[in-house]
Amino acid sequence: MITQANKDLWIDNLTNGKYKQARTSLVIGGRYCCLGVYLHQTFGTCYSIDPDSPLNIGSYHWLKDQLDTKETDIVGDLMHLNDRKRFTFPEIAEWIKKNVNATTENNPV
Secondary structure (H helix, E strand, O other): OEHHHHHHHHHHHHHHHOOOOOOOOEEEOOEEOHHHHHHHHHHHHOOOOOOOOOHHHHHHHHHHHHHOOOOEEHHHHHHHHHHHOOOOOOHHHHHHHHHHEEEEEOOOO
16 A cells, blocks of 8 residues: 555655656656656656566556555556546646545555
8 A cells, every 4th residue: 555655745746847747658758647657756667677676567566556445446547537537647636635545654665
């Protein structure tokens, strides 16, 4: 589960103008989707060939482990908001504030 500190940083990164928004790809041409921003802030990249990296087994699965619960499909919802509904990063940040649960525990990557 995402920590509150990582959630707060993610929201800040979506609203501070550091990242330019992309659609339908984690990162393309220096632009990121909302989930790509979260991966980049966590790992410094969205992909890895390092066999010990969580990204090597698939960014999608790592994201689902971090964000989804048995009752929610946060990753699917965020993909839909970013790519289909074309929400801006500030709109997505507001949605994350209301819908993504976080833990205060230190959750190592």
